[in-house]
Amino acid sequence: MSLKAQIFVECHHVGFRREDKTVFSGLNMAIKKGQITAILGPSGTGKTTLLKLFCGQLIAATGEVLIDGQDIAELNRVDLFKLRQRMSLLFQTGALFTDMNVFENVAFALREHTRLPEHMIRDLVLLRLDSVGLRGAADLMPSQLSGGMARRVALARSLALDPELILYDEPFTGQDPISMGVLVNLIRQVHEDLNLTSVLVTHDVKEALSIADQVFILAQGRVIGSGTPEQIKQSDDPLVKQFLYGHVDGPVPFHYPAPNLTEQVLHHD
Amino acid sequence: MINTLAQTGARCLLVCQLIGRSGVFLINILGWGKGFKAPCHRVIKQIHHVGVLSLPIIVVAGIFVGMVLALQGYSILSSYGSQEAIGQMVALSLLREFGPVVTALLFVGRAGSALTAEIGLMKTTEQLSAMEIMGVDPFKRVFSPRLWAGVISLPLLATLFSLLGIFGGAFVAVNLLGVYEGSYWANMQGSVLFFDDVIKGLIKALVFAFVITWIALFHGWNARPTSEGISQATTATVVQGSLAVLGLDFILTAVMLGGF
Numbered sequence: 217m218s219l220k221a222q223i224f225v226e227c228h229h230v231g232f233r234r235e236d237k238t239v240f241s242g243l244n245m246a247i248k249k250g251q252i253t254a255i256l257g258p259s260g261t262g263k264t265t266l267l268k269l270f271c272g273q274l275i276a277a278t279g280e281v282l283i284d285g286q287d288i289a290e291l292n293r294v295d296l297f298k299l300r301q302r303m304s305l306l307f308q309t310g311a312l313f314t315d316m317n318v319f320e321n322v323a324f325a326l327r328e329h330t331r332l333p334e335h336m337i338r339d340l341v342l343l344r345l346d347s348v349g350l351r352g353a354a355d356l357m358p359s360q361l362s363g364g365m366a367r368r369v370a371l372a373r374s375l376a377l378d379p380e381l382i383l384y385d386e387p388f389t390g391q392d393p394i395s396m397g398v399l400v401n402l403i404r405q406v407h408e409d410l411n412l413t414s415v416l417v418t419h420d421v422k423e424a425l426s427i428a429d430q431v432f433i434l435a436q437g438r439v440i441g442s443g444t445p446e447q448i449k450q451s452d453d454p455l456v457k458q459f460l461y462g463h464v465d466g467p468v469p470f471h472y473p474a475p476n477l478t479e480q481v482l483h484h485d
Numbered sequence: 486m487i488n489t490l491a492q493t494g495a496r497c498l499l500v501c502q503l504i505g506r507s508g509v510f511l512i513n514i515l516g517w518g519k520g521f522k523a524p525c526h527r528v529i530k531q532i533h534h535v536g537v538l539s540l541p542i543i544v545v546a547g548i549f550v551g552m553v554l555a556l557q558g559y560s561i562l563s564s565y566g567s568q569e570a571i572g573q574m575v576a577l578s579l580l581r582e583f584g585p586v587v588t589a590l591l592f593v594g595r596a597g598s599a600l601t602a603e604i605g606l607m608k609t610t611e612q613l614s615a616m617e618i619m620g621v622d623p624f625k626r627v628f629s630p631r632l633w634a635g636v637i638s639l640p641l642l643a644t645l646f647s648l649l650g651i652f653g654g655a656f657v658a659v660n661l662l663g664v665y666e667g668s669y670w671a672n673m674q675g676s677v678l679f680f681d682d683v684i685k686g687l688i689k690a691l692v693f694a695f696v697i698t699w700i701a702l703f704h705g706w707n708a709r710p711t712s713e714g715i716s717q718a719t720t721a722t723v724v725q726g727s728l729a730v731l732g733l734d735f736i737l738t739a740v741m742l743g744g745f
Contacts, residue, residue, distance in 0.1 A: 273617065311615035377619075
């Protein structure tokens with residue numbers, strides 16, 4: 217297999233601005249097929265934006281985003297929707313459809329994209345729900361689920377159509393230790409079982425380093441460090457170190473840019 | 486001076502942008518060129534939401550508007566000794582004006598605001614994004630059925646409103662005010678024309694329905710994804726929807742009566 221074929225998602229010099237703020241400038245990244253890739257970075261560095269660029273919900277201002285060799289900006293709506301059926305994004309909040317119960321949520325993509333008979337859909341949905349441990353919750357409405365359960369249902373839903381690429385947006389945020397452990401295990405398990413390419417966007421360093429094959433650290437609109445978890449841990453870059461070990465002050469300053477304190481306090485006019 | 490000018494200009498640009506966006510939004514819903522399809526069962530489900538659930542308010546309002554029309558009409562007509570014409574007056578004002586317009590105004594408040602809030606919430610909780618990423622087009626799945634449900638429901642509701650108003654008027658005129666029942670109905674039958682009154686009223690209702698549902702869906706889709714954004718969008722739907730109904734009513738009436 218050539219090197220090119222092993223790469224699923226590729227960013228070349230991607231630049232993106234939101235209003236007056238530069239989110240990315242000259243971002244380069246290559247995500248390999250069949251691996252778990254973690255994209256780490258402080259809050260507000262545009263990690264979610266990056267996932268939306270991968271899905272073609274946002275289009276990069278400069279540079280290109282290639283998914284499986286196709287430039288996502290050049291696809292028309294029909295081809296884009298076709299490509300999206302091969303990938304899946306797990307939202308931070310789960311984004312379950314609030315007017316349907318758990319079963320219908322998981323069945324949604326199957327009903328929309330296939331013409332399977334009802335009994336088959338039922339079996340597939342129950343199998344998916346079983347794999348995330350929530351077969352018993354099939355009849356509950358999303359409002360009756362805890363945050364961790366909602367994310368597991370969302371995971372089952374995004375796996376319904378057997379995607380090749382799955383993107384997780386902050387899967388661990390706001391979880392208690394138990395459901396955190398459950399999610400880490402699930403992500404690893406479905407990755408192996410379904411032969412997926414998984415991309416995690418997160419700021420939970422410990423969990424990410426424990427399951428990722430490859431890590432990218434984003435800050436200031438570009439990749440400041442990349443490699444295997446081992447390589448990242450041994451990085452000398454002060455910014456990478458600050459982020460990994462949570463130092464209060466460093467290249468990312470504790471203080472928001474402001475004029476000198478003495479001057480501001482003493483010389484007010 | 487320059488500043489005021491610049492601000493006015495900027496505001497005008499924003500309005501133009503909004504109009505353009507809503508136009509593109511509508512084109513996307515109608516699926517221009519690709520052939521519009523909305524599965525029947527989804528449209529029916531939405532008709533339940535926007536139409537059937539609006540029934541109570543329409544029924545009550547229809548009966549009361551008809552009864553009030555009869556009371557007012559009687560007090561005016563009886564001073565000319567022509568209270569026998571009351572059936573005609575009630576029917577014509579309901580079919581031509583009150584039916585479509587009052588129903589549309591109630592529809593904005595009841596169904597339009599609900600649509601905006603629902604879509605706004607779906608956007609805020611990323612359900613629309615989730616759908617898009619699952620390869621399902623929310624324009625087809627979410628917006629189209631709702632637009633058609635609105636377009637189908639409002640004319641039906643307006644017809645029901647007029648019908649109940651006429652019976653409400655009959656109750657007051659005949660049973661309370663003592664107008665001869667035969668003249669109430671016969672005068673009405675003699676003066677109401679099917680095309681000029683009934684069909685033209687329905688055309689009005691149809692136009693209102695289309696515009697209201699469009700405004701409501703657009704504001705939901707365009708809402709800022711915060712609770713404050715949704716509340717503003719809902720308000721905007723009610724205000725702009727009501728104004729659009731009243732403005733369009735004038736234009737449609739002018740065109741239909743051909744008074745110019």
